[in-house]
Amino acid sequence: MGLDHAATKPHEKLAAHLTDKLDGVNALIRTRMESRHAPRIPEVTAHLVEAGGKRLRPMLTLAAADLCGYGGEYDVHLAATVEFIHTATLLHDDVVDESAQRRGRPTANLLWDNKSSVLVGDYLFARAFQLMVETGSLRVLDILANASATIAEGEVLQLTAARDLATDEDIYLQIVRGKTAALFSAATEVGGVISGVAEDQIQALFDYGDALGIAFQIVDDLLDYQGQSAATGKNVGDDFRERKLTLPVIKAVAAADTEERAFWTRTIEKGDQRDGDLEHALTLLAQHDALGRTRQDALQWTSKAKDAITKLPDHPVRQMLIDLADFVVARVS
Amino acid sequence: MGLDHAATKPHEKLAAHLTDKLDGVNALIRTRMESRHAPRIPEVTAHLVEAGGKRLRPMLTLAAADLCGYGGEYDVHLAATVEFIHTATLLHDDVVDESAQRRGRPTANLLWDNKSSVLVGDYLFARAFQLMVETGSLRVLDILANASATIAEGEVLQLTAARDLATDEDIYLQIVRGKTAALFSAATEVGGVISGVAEDQIQALFDYGDALGIAFQIVDDLLDYQGQSAATGKNVGDDFRERKLTLPVIKAVAAADTEERAFWTRTIEKGDQRDGDLEHALTLLAQHDALGRTRQDALQWTSKAKDAITKLPDHPVRQMLIDLADFVVARVS
16 A cells, blocks of 8 residues: 555545545544643554554544535544544553554554553543533444443453454454444444434444444455555564464364364464464465455455445445445455 | 441441442342353453442442432442443553552452453443443533543553652642542432432532542552551552552652652652661651641541531431541541
8 A cells, every 4th residue: 555546545535525524533633632631641642643544433434424414513523532442442452462563653552551551541432432422412322332342342252262263253253343343333323323314324324334344354354464564564474473363264274174273273272383383374374265265255245335335325425435345355456 | 447347337327228229230230241242251340340349439329319319220320330430440450550459359460361451441431331321311421421531541640640759749639539539529420410409419419529539549548558458458568669659658758858858769769669668668657747647638538528418408328428438537547
């Protein structure tokens, strides 16, 4: 994802279309992440909030509201809410995973410490909560409360399931909904809810966000085995080294013979990894076409996302959201 | 605090008076801490939620609602909310402080791990959020959102201020409001809000919770230097060893001569602690009557709490809340 085709990619077109609203979101984020008493807070958050994220989740809320003809200001509040929740989960995830890189930079907990990551994450979550309350919509609060519970539950589930070879595609899907899709679907759903559109359109917005989020996470897990560090900000094989059972490996394990299964048990379940193991894992994934079949799954979720959004009225933003869904899997074409 | 005078202590009288409601709170807590997908969650929370806490915070909500003649069911929801928020902050505090004991038991993060503590705390916070949404009161949501932000801000402030000898009594008070009083005052305030009483009574309930919480935390910090491990579940001098600048030390530092200041700089700011340092710290605290003057401050906050609650109508629960305020400081009489 170089910079040579700027403004031709779907998320860039969305950003250009929503530029005034996005400026409002950025201004609100800067205001609300300040702390009168604890200057450490903006120090930690600036690192993440200003780090050149694509603002994908807030853009989904703004796009959904725009597509539904929303004329108010609370789309900006909710977009900032969604970004704060996302940033809080990144901070807590950093503590958890001891991951060494995030968006190609050192993680907050290497620059500061675990304490700051946990507590500043809590602060952002509380700030998100305040922003939603300001919208005055109990339904919005309900959606985002449920999404928050699903996110935390998915993260806990991942703790116990990630290194367990019994983890199947159903459990993987639950984890992925928690990690990624719950916030995507909440982001699009609340855009519809504040716009007051019909229930079937709200459902379609939810379905779009859910399927897009699942496709997005599957592609992310795929890129971990076939991406380039420069493009993704991650190193190839990070998930393997961290013993995370993601979809490519789940497919390879399901097709494994006895010897292959012993390899996965040793490397993922027992964590006994040696020189050459990542290369052997990649060979096994290739033998069972695990990456190709994972990509097929991502394409199916992309189709679901596009089918869902087609239930909304014709609108330039609708086409951008369709293109966005295609773009998500184009990363692994 | 032995068991010989059971049911004569104010919190025990409150518990006896509110027994049906408290049963409802315990049942709701058990239901809502379950997780369909992640059995690790109740494993971690049961440890804290069932660990024989006095349910002081939920009792404050129930007592406030009872005192205001509330006849509905949402006091139970809000009491459970408050306990979930409290438990979530304990879990996150465990990660942060590497504290070795909590209520006399090993902390969750020694029994499980940091990952579980962070993520299960997040789950409980999300569950708390869902419970409040069910009350349908935006004002209640606003109060608890603000309390959550104050709690997180106070904890972050403590990170930067705790080992800094420049921390004065004003900063200490901000930290204490974050650590303890914000949830106490929110607990009592929401009890008044759902009861629909007049604004001056809601304010009085807030003031009571705020002052009680401050007194409670000051006493806690005092007990750290003069309590017994069996009574408090903490070891004498834990705060000193963890280099936490609490009120007794702040008072001693304010009165310190050059040599004494050098001692506090070495032990608290630089963390260079040697054999005999705790004993010397206790000697300095005694020389400046730092413990006695800290106790006087606690007594003043107790008076403020009692003055505030006296603005509520006469009622058996009002007397129990007055007695509770006295009992908080009686621990250090």
